[in-house]
Amino acid sequence: MSIDNRSEQEFLRTYNIHDFDVPLTSVDLVIFTVRDQALQILLVRRSEHPFRGKWALPGGFIDVRHDRDLDATALRKLREKTGVSTPYLEQLQGFGSATRDPRGWSVTFAYFALIASDDIALLHGGTTDAASWHKVDGVAVDCKLAFDHAAILSAAVQRLRNRVEYSSLPVHLLPAEFTLSDLQRVYEIVLGRKVDKSAFRKRIKEGDFLEEIPGKMRHASNRPAQLYRARPHHPAVSFMRRMGGEAPESNPTQKQ
Amino acid sequence: MSIDNRSEQEFLRTYNIHDFDVPLTSVDLVIFTVRDQALQILLVRRSEHPFRGKWALPGGFIDVRHDRDLDATALRKLREKTGVSTPYLEQLQGFGSATRDPRGWSVTFAYFALIASDDIALLHGGTTDAASWHKVDGVAVDCKLAFDHAAILSAAVQRLRNRVEYSSLPVHLLPAEFTLSDLQRVYEIVLGRKVDKSAFRKRIKEGDFLEEIPGKMRHASNRPAQLYRARPHHPAVSFMRRMGGEAPESNPTQKQ
DNA sequence: CAAATAGTGTCTGTAAGACACTATCAG
DNA sequence: CTGATAGTGTCTTACAGACACTATTTG
Numbered sequence: 001m002s003i004d005n006r007s008e009q010e011f012l013r014t015y016n017i018h019d020f021d022v023p024l025t026s027v028d029l030v031i032f033t034v035r036d037q038a039l040q041i042l043l044v045r046r047s048e049h050p051f052r053g054k055w056a057l058p059g060g061f062i063d064v065r066h067d068r069d070l071d072a073t074a075l076r077k078l079r080e081k082t083g084v085s086t087p088y089l090e091q092l093q094g095f096g097s098a099t100r101d102p103r104g105w106s107v108t109f110a111y112f113a114l115i116a117s118d119d120i121a122l123l124h125g126g127t128t129d130a131a132s133w134h135k136v137d138g139v140a141v142d143c144k145l146a147f148d149h150a151a152i153l154s155a156a157v158q159r160l161r162n163r164v165e166y167s168s169l170p171v172h173l174l175p176a177e178f179t180l181s182d183l184q185r186v187y188e189i190v191l192g193r194k195v196d197k198s199a200f201r202k203r204i205k206e207g208d209f210l211e212e213i214p215g216k217m218r219h220a221s222n223r224p225a226q227l228y229r230a231r232p233h234h235p236a237v238s239f240m241r242r243m244g245g246e247a248p249e250s251n252p253t254q255k256q
Numbered sequence: 257m258s259i260d261n262r263s264e265q266e267f268l269r270t271y272n273i274h275d276f277d278v279p280l281t282s283v284d285l286v287i288f289t290v291r292d293q294a295l296q297i298l299l300v301r302r303s304e305h306p307f308r309g310k311w312a313l314p315g316g317f318i319d320v321r322h323d324r325d326l327d328a329t330a331l332r333k334l335r336e337k338t339g340v341s342t343p344y345l346e347q348l349q350g351f352g353s354a355t356r357d358p359r360g361w362s363v364t365f366a367y368f369a370l371i372a373s374d375d376i377a378l379l380h381g382g383t384t385d386a387a388s389w390h391k392v393d394g395v396a397v398d399c400k401l402a403f404d405h406a407a408i409l410s411a412a413v414q415r416l417r418n419r420v421e422y423s424s425l426p427v428h429l430l431p432a433e434f435t436l437s438d439l440q441r442v443y444e445i446v447l448g449r450k451v452d453k454s455a456f457r458k459r460i461k462e463g464d465f466l467e468e469i470p471g472k473m474r475h476a477s478n479r480p481a482q483l484y485r486a487r488p489h490h491p492a493v494s495f496m497r498r499m500g501g502e503a504p505e506s507n508p509t510q511k512q
Numbered sequence: 513c514a515a516a517t518a519g520t521g522t523c524t525g526t527a528a529g530a531c532a533c534t535a536t537c538a539g
Numbered sequence: 540c541t542g543a544t545a546g547t548g549t550c551t552t553a554c555a556g557a558c559a560c561t562a563t564t565t566g
Contacts, residue, residue, distance in 0.1 A: 203527080455556055499556095
């Protein structure tokens with residue numbers, strides 16, 4: 001198959017990864033949910049060096065013996081921390097520099113996940129380190145974070161807000177059944193601004209990624225509301241136009 | 257500063273990265289240009305194992321002694337291959353799995369760069385391996401690629417086409433001075449379809465990221481065309497609406 | 513003049529936003 | 540009835556797309 005398969009195999013037999021100076025490689029997660037009318041993320045308090053005792057994004061090293069690929073590592077970490085195994089999960093961006101970890105050159109693959117807050121009763125009482133939810137204020141949280149996790153969080157929030165302007169992403173922050181008002185509220189919480197009801201509902205119906213649950217309504221002390229669920233196999237709708245009058249800031253791209 | 261700075265320092269003194277099984281880490285580049293009325297990318301023929309003799313994306317390992325961060329590695333690689341040092345450069349996505357490299361678990365940070373084809377006279381005659389331009393056909397090139405580079409290329413082309421639908425990105429594929437017709441042609445070449453002239457020009461002017469070069473025209477055997485240049489410090493404009501009637505395919509996100 | 517490309521104007525369709533309106537429940 | 544939230548209709552504005560039209564050059 002290869003040009004010279006024999007010498008290629010010979011090469012691999014004598015190859016040792018530890019002959020090279022390779023950076024430390026990890027995967028970190030920004031796990032979003034909406035709780036108490038606020039966008040929140042999951043943080044863990046580190047029980048190991050470096051940054052022992054500091055808050056950090058959940059994450060860890062690739063298990064080269066068990067993880068098939070990066071997504072598998074991210075899913076495994078998410079399951080370990082939350083018990084959730086079918087979230088919305090998207091790779092955010094890689095971060096790597098000589099200075100982000102005091103142990104030396106390190107890289108991390110940042111992912112962001114969206115889960116419904118009622119999916120995670122399992123969290124407390126697990127065997128993991130202390131973990132808790134923290135409200136996102138602007139593009140940060142109220143406590144100092146280890147490593148460059150503040151920068152990662154900032155990038156994740158910006159990416160989330162940007163996606164929410166033109167996609168159906170927020171359905172993943174809700175439980176399986178919800179009303180259109182619930183969904184609108186999530187859009188408003190993530191974006192931090194009001195959204196027009198009429199325009200919102202036209203847009204969502206046009207997008208055709210939800211279906212009514214026939215005859216199922218939510219009753220309260222007012223007019224009952226139709227319950228909807230995400231249409232199966234309709235993962236992520238992108239609209240042609242963004243909501244809101246504002247153009248997004250430019251990418252975290254660097255030049256020079 | 258830290259909770260216990262003394263033990264943190266003790267920890268770092270005895271820490272050795274080689275005690276862990278870390279994946280091999282590299283940076284790969286998808287370098288786009290427009291030449292001969294076609295979108296093209298730069299490929300190098302590998303002179304080393306593995307995949308010796310195969311075409312591959314230019315790339316290589318992080319130089320932990322000299323590279324400040326991932327972007328620096330990508331820029332260095334780009335400079336080594338093309339001599340270009342101020343391109344549009346954006347991190348695409350991380351790729352990592354147990355099988356993408358026969359040497360074992362490996363990860364790579366894929367970047368994509370846009371350069372004007374007249375910026376790269378320096379390419380031939382360098383000290384690098386054989387490198388050449390290859391036309392992009394659909395989402396691939398006409399030759400087999402090493403590693404998982406076909407998948408990386410595919411993701412890069414999709415990302416580029418998607419961005420072009422709503423941004424000013426293609427200016428980076430042109431030299432410093434160009435006409436609006438030149439720019440329209442680049443949009444058409446990247447997207448692989450015709451674009452309406454009137455709508456295009458309204459959109460570009462509305463975006464306000466170009467400026468006329470006063471009095472400077474390009475003359476041919478027809479009406480002379482106004483020359484434009486990118487407005488300084490106007491890096492990447494995003495429009496509120498996409499061109500073309502089609503919504504983009506969903507992300508390369510995985511679930512399950 | 514013709515050929516070629518540059519550049520503009522006019523109309524239509526679509527969807528977002530503003531906002532007022534109606535509908536349906538509990539109490 | 541009131542209060543509350545669900546849900547709709549109507550008007551305006553913004554802009555993409557289609558397409559015809561004018562403008563300016565060379566030969």
